[in-house]
Amino acid sequence: MNLPDEKKIDMYVTMLRIRRFEEKIEELVLTGKISGFVHLYIGEEATATGVCAALNKSDYITSTHRGHGHMIAKGGDVKAMMAEIFGKQTGYCKGKGGSMHIADLDLGILGANGIVGGGPPLATGAALSCWYKGTDAVSICFFGDGASNQGTTHEAMNLASVLNLPVVFVAENNHYAEFTRQSRHQNIESIAERAAAYDIPGVVVDGNDLLAVYEAASEAVARAREGKGPTLLECMTYRIKGHFVGDPEAYRQTEEVDAWKVNDKDPIKRFETRLKEMGTLTEEKIQDLRESVRKEIDEAVTFADQSPVPDEKELYTDVYVD
Amino acid sequence: MTTMNMSQALNNALRLELARDKNVFLIGIDLKSGVLGVTAGLQQEFGEKRVIDTPITESAIVGAAVGAAATGLRPVAELMFVDFIGVCMDQLFNQAAKMRYMFGGKAKIPMVLRTCCGAGMGAAAQHSQCLEAWFMHVPGLKVVMPSTPYDAKGLLISAIRDDNPVVFLEHKSLYFVPGAVEVPEESYAIPLGKADIKRQGEDVTVVATGMMVGTALGVADKLAEEGISVEVIDPRTLSPLDEDTIIQAVKKTNRLVIIHEEVKFAGSGAEIAAMAAEKCFDHLDAPVIRIAAPFTPVPFASGLESRFIPSASELIDGIRKVINA
Numbered sequence: 001m002n003l004p005d006e007k008k009i010d011m012y013v014t015m016l017r018i019r020r021f022e023e024k025i026e027e028l029v030l031t032g033k034i035s036g037f038v039h040l041y042i043g044e045e046a047t048a049t050g051v052c053a054a055l056n057k058s059d060y061i062t063s064t065h066r067g068h069g070h071m072i073a074k075g076g077d078v079k080a081m082m083a084e085i086f087g088k089q090t091g092y093c094k095g096k097g098g099s100m101h102i103a104d105l106d107l108g109i110l111g112a113n114g115i116v117g118g119g120p121p122l123a124t125g126a127a128l129s130c131w132y133k134g135t136d137a138v139s140i141c142f143f144g145d146g147a148s149n150q151g152t153t154h155e156a157m158n159l160a161s162v163l164n165l166p167v168v169f170v171a172e173n174n175h176y177a178e179f180t181r182q183s184r185h186q187n188i189e190s191i192a193e194r195a196a197a198y199d200i201p202g203v204v205v206d207g208n209d210l211l212a213v214y215e216a217a218s219e220a221v222a223r224a225r226e227g228k229g230p231t232l233l234e235c236m237t238y239r240i241k242g243h244f245v246g247d248p249e250a251y252r253q254t255e256e257v258d259a260w261k262v263n264d265k266d267p268i269k270r271f272e273t274r275l276k277e278m279g280t281l282t283e284e285k286i287q288d289l290r291e292s293v294r295k296e297i298d299e300a301v302t303f304a305d306q307s308p309v310p311d312e313k314e315l316y317t318d319v320y321v322d
Numbered sequence: 323m324t325t326m327n328m329s330q331a332l333n334n335a336l337r338l339e340l341a342r343d344k345n346v347f348l349i350g351i352d353l354k355s356g357v358l359g360v361t362a363g364l365q366q367e368f369g370e371k372r373v374i375d376t377p378i379t380e381s382a383i384v385g386a387a388v389g390a391a392a393t394g395l396r397p398v399a400e401l402m403f404v405d406f407i408g409v410c411m412d413q414l415f416n417q418a419a420k421m422r423y424m425f426g427g428k429a430k431i432p433m434v435l436r437t438c439c440g441a442g443m444g445a446a447a448q449h450s451q452c453l454e455a456w457f458m459h460v461p462g463l464k465v466v467m468p469s470t471p472y473d474a475k476g477l478l479i480s481a482i483r484d485d486n487p488v489v490f491l492e493h494k495s496l497y498f499v500p501g502a503v504e505v506p507e508e509s510y511a512i513p514l515g516k517a518d519i520k521r522q523g524e525d526v527t528v529v530a531t532g533m534m535v536g537t538a539l540g541v542a543d544k545l546a547e548e549g550i551s552v553e554v555i556d557p558r559t560l561s562p563l564d565e566d567t568i569i570q571a572v573k574k575t576n577r578l579v580i581i582h583e584e585v586k587f588a589g590s591g592a593e594i595a596a597m598a599a600e601k602c603f604d605h606l607d608a609p610v611i612r613i614a615a616p617f618t619p620v621p622f623a624s625g626l627e628s629r630f631i632p633s634a635s636e637l638i639d640g641i642r643k644v645i646n647a
Contacts, residue, residue: 062389093424101425105392105429118413121381121382122417124385125386125390126392132395155382156382158377159379318423319461319462320464321430321485
């Protein structure tokens with residue numbers, strides 16, 4: 001795929017930003033600096049990045065409980081995200097949502113979601129909006145292999161197919177539904193097989209190969225924009241961290257996790273190697289970018305830490321539109 | 323001016339709002355056929371894009387409405403029977419109701435979920451319930467329950483124009499009852515959160531909802547013959563509840579009886595009774611009495627079903643009790 005260097009570097013930095021953001025969050029939870037339920041996206045960065053790189057600002061996404069990566073990839077502000085996870089007034093939701101409910105409607109981000117399978121009907125609704133208004137915007141639904149077994153996911157895909165709506169269902173198959181491995185929660189290896197049930201294309205892609213994800217997502221998005229209806233795009237990836245920060249992970253062996261951390265599996269290392277091979281980036285430039293992302297995330301932490309907590313009156317506001 | 327039943331009045335409200343605002347659309351199952359007449363003729367008039375028929379897929383219907391509302395449209399979704407809320411509740415109470423709060427006030431979900439409720443048609447346990455309290459318990463939702471064709475039209479127009487998710491509960495036994503007053507053809511709005519005093523009275527206040535408003539008015543007529551003056555209040559909107567109108571009435575009559583078709587335990591009447599106890603206890607000359615359905619599912623056999631539905635005689639007994647206390 002012939003992409004301008006700028007785009008490739010941009011995608012690389014997005015992956016670095018997600019990784020660093022998540023590493024920092026993990027550290028802050030483990031040291032007791034922040035509390036609450038936090039689910040990390042480490043190891044899955046190429047999926048969110050590749051998909052969102054194929055989108056415009058006016059396109060919509062629905063996210064999941066593991067949503068930081070989607071937010072950042074769609075252009076979310078890491079300061080406002082960090083402040084939200086700190087429960088501060090300057091956060092995306094004034095500290096009232098937390099990690100599982102970060103949203104930015106101006107960027108088309110219709111929210112992370114605490115309910116597994118909560119997003120697909122909403123994404124279908126956003127797609128209905130695009131179709132109804134006659135814009136060329138599309139809607140993306142990120143969901144995991146766990147959510148693929150929820151009735152809402154089936155209903156959303158079926159309705160989107162029947163109404164021929166501009167939506168791409170992105171199944172992030174990280175092979176675990178909370179603490180249960182995929183082989184124990186469904187008797188299919190590929191979620192994309194279910195596309196046949198809706199008479200829509202089912203595409204499987206290596207979710208840790210950034211350019212492959214970008215290419216497959218671009219095709220599915222173009223199809224949706226042209227009025228040809230939904231696609232089920234399955235990105236095969238792996239959840240390097242536990243279900244949540246603090247998960248003892250008694251359900252899997254360290255060897256299994258380590259096998260996904262090696263250079264030709266880890267999405268960031270893989271893309272880094274390719275960028276060097278293509279002559280897009282030198283090792284020196286890579287170190288510069290890593291350093292600048294580290295700084296950016298540190299600044300976000302400082303911003304969040306120094307921000308005020310929400311005023312008590314915030315408890316009562318925003319329940320209704322007056 | 324035209325005489326309309328509630329089904330026609332609601333149809334008229336939907337037609338007027340579809341014509342007024344191109345962002346308003348209807349979505350649901352078999353809207354074209356319009357099983358109980360409410361959506362009859364609208365798809366023929368406004369087309370398949372404005373009146374969207376879907377598969378039987380309640381979670382996707384409600385969720386699609388929420389997603390569309392969050393992105394600038396004003397959907398009116400139909401749940402054929404309120405009993406079906408069980409298969410799609412998440413999209414209503416965890417998504418629609420909470421998005422604005424969770425997102426720090428940045429989202430707006432201007433949608434209406436219309437649905438029919440109530441017993442009296444031999445439809446048994448899964449097609450006859452009244453579940454007002456389920457929805458009242460959720461911050462972020464508004465809950466509307468009209469009792470007349472005139473109110474139904476004005477309230478539905480307000481609900482569609484409201485920027486919050488509104489659950490609009492239509493008692494199915496009221497659909498084909500002609501209204502006592504004429505319903506104008508033109509548009510008018512009745513504000514949400516405003517109760518209506520259906521009958522002025524001096525001796526006892528009866529707060530009644532939905533189908534029970536008619537029962538209460540019948541009882542008021544009957545007791546007037548004995549010299550007992552009954553005030554009948556229809557909250558019309560259960561959330562937000564017009565507490566002031568109820569409190570003012572209690573201050574005047576010093577007695578309160580509540581009647582609804584939900585089961586008594588933890589029904590909407592429990593909230594109204596508790597509100598009265600908290601806010602006007604000193605004005606009460608007798609304990610508040612609730613007349614409501616027993617704590618059972620709705621039975622099928624007609625004899626059992628009619629026993630299930632709160633009756634005029636139960637209400638009369640309740641009123642006598644507070645009068646004689």
